[in-house]
Amino acid sequence: MTSDKKQWDYSQLRKYDLNFEQIPRVYYKDSKIDELLALNRPVVITGSNIVKPACERWNLEFLEDHLGNSDHTVYVSRNHVFKYYDEKKILSKSNPKGVKFKPPTRIVEMKVYEFMQKIRDWRHGDDRIYLQQSLNASVGQAIAEDFVRFDWQYVNGKQDKHNWGPLTSNLLFVAMEGNVTPCHYDEQQNFFAQVYGYKRCILFPPNQFECLYPHPIFHPHDRQSMVDFEKPDYNKFPKFKQAKGFETVLGPGDVLYIPIYWWHHVESLLSGGPTITINFWFKGGPTNIEYPLNDHQKVSIMRNIEKMLVEVLQDPKEVGPLLRTMVLGRFT
């Protein structure tokens, strides 16, 4: 029985100008889990064996010894924010002038011992790093053995019961304390399994789209919120004040279900040490259109309209004016 004494305190959470409801924590055998998964509602699944073999022995030293000797993708940032960007969109045809985009992070391929050394030697003001590695054939034997002993029966059971699509990847993430992955949504179902250290996750439902102001689709930061949570520009993003979110702090063994299209902001706790997470991304299931449309289907429809308009107008700067002409004063 793990001590229910909290292993962290509020001073380790970054402060934002928003209040959040708690995401429910439910024991993995409880049927409430399936009720929430069926509704595409987030839930923290507790007490499961989903990644238990990893929780029992993975830490930075173990990964250094067993992650294998291939190069690993490491993101480097001048600050604590790791904002994802799609480099294919930097100079894509739908962005002909290649509007000058300054990538906020850069990618460095490095060996695991280099990564670990940089974490050990890190001093305030140094660049921060974030390792992302697919759990595939390149990992060492010990990690492969642990991986096959994950509770796949439980995971596959949920995938089948809730008609999720195929598992597309299991990614391993090693972050430094204080690293932040800013608010974005993915187009996949996600079992976000915390293995080591503590991560705070803030989630918003897809219907908060107008409070979170996503970048235009052709922008490299497609699917990411334009709002800087630490310094929101309320003139540009007035509705951000009304955003209604949910939060939780995950510890080793906790698995957070992040429903497809749900916004999420993730931070490794301040002075909480490095964190290790494994995610399980599944394609969304068959979206049989049933009415009334659910919120993520509306996001998907808006994305398709935006893509079509960029395609047909060619110049992305034409999209805004055409949409304003079409709706302002007409659709009240």
Ligand SMILES: CC1(C)c2ccccc2-c2ccc(C[C@@H](CC(=O)O)C(=O)C(=O)O)cc21
């Ligand atoms: C920040 C980083 C390393 C990154 C840099 C550049 C391109 C992509 C990504 C990327 C994608 C996913 C994650 C894991 C997680 C967030 C978290 O745990 O920090 C998350 O969002 C999810 O599981 O959906 C983290 C990253």
Ligand SMILES: [Zn+2]
């Ligand atoms: Zn994500």
